[in-house]
Amino acid sequence: MTSGVIKQIPNAITTLRMVLAIPVCLLILAENYQAVLWIAFIAGFSDAIDGWLARMLNCESRYGAIVDPLSDKTLLVGTYIGLAVVGLLPWWLAAIVVLRDVLIVSGALVYHWLFGRYEMAPSLWGKVSTCVQIAFALMLLTHQLYPVFPLCFFQIGTWLVILMSFISGGHYVYIWGGKALVAQQDKRLSNT
Numbered sequence: 553m554t555s556g557v558i559k560q561i562p563n564a565i566t567t568l569r570m571v572l573a574i575p576v577c578l579l580i581l582a583e584n585y586q587a588v589l590w591i592a593f594i595a596g597f598s599d600a601i602d603g604w605l606a607r608m609l610n611c612e613s614r615y616g617a618i619v620d621p622l623s624d625k626t627l628l629v630g631t632y633i634g635l636a637v638v639g640l641l642p643w644w645l646a647a648i649v650v651l652r653d654v655l656i657v658s659g660a661l662v663y664h665w666l667f668g669r670y671e672m673a674p675s676l677w678g679k680v681s682t683c684v685q686i687a688f689a690l691m692l693l694t695h696q697l698y699p700v701f702p703l704c705f706f707q708i709g710t711w712l713v714i715l716m717s718f719i720s721g722g723h724y725v726y727i728w729g730g731k732a733l734v735a736q737q738d739k740r741l742s743n744t
Contacts, residue, residue, distance in 0.1 A: 559611035565602040566616055569595050570623035573630040573728055580634030592690060595627055618652040624682055625653045631689050640692055648714055649685060652721040657663055667735040675727065681720035684712045 572595050579588045602620065606612045629650050636646035656678075663670055674682075688709040695701050 562602040562606035562611060562612060563616050565598050566619050566623055566672045569598045570626050573626040576627060577630040577634045580638060583638060585693050588693055605698055628685050629653055635692060645710060648717050656723055656724050663728055663732055675723055677720040677723045681716035685718045688713050
């Protein structure tokens with residue numbers, strides 16, 4: 553293998569994780585929760601390994617910086633929609649998760665179109681929100697096979713998903729709205 557091909561391995565793993573959203577959705581719809589949990593394990597492992605490999609091979613890329621969080625969002629959005637379709641989640645909860653991610657992605661696209669290139673940097677609140685969403689989905693899926701969690705865990709999980717979705721979504725709007733204002737002022741000053 554050439555050095556260039558080896559350096560593409562982290563990006564290939566990241567892309568594969570995004571593609572895993574398809575079987576996850578289909579398996580949730582088929583109510584094959586054991587297979588979903590195996591794929592979730594593979595996706596989680598790939599999420600850890602792609603970043604580690606990129607750092608070890610010194611091949612961190614803009615593609616990886618953009619596609620890595622998109623892969624997480626694709627998997628989570630697909631999972632939450634699937635869980636809502638089969639009735640394990642209320643639709644309004646899935647809608648909150650989806651709308652948060654649509655807000656973040658569309659905000660990033662608008663910023664890119666209006667002001668140009670930017671550096672992808674997930675916020676602490678965004679990371680916490682993603683972790684809460686993952687933990688809640690895994691708890692719900694695991695409970696379908698091994699019903700060991702008390703009802704209060706799901707109530708607390710629901711409120712944490714809602715709370716973190718609003719906090720992280722609001723934080724992204726605040727931070728990127730501020731950056732957009734600064735970029736617009738800089739653009740206006742450079743045109744005068």
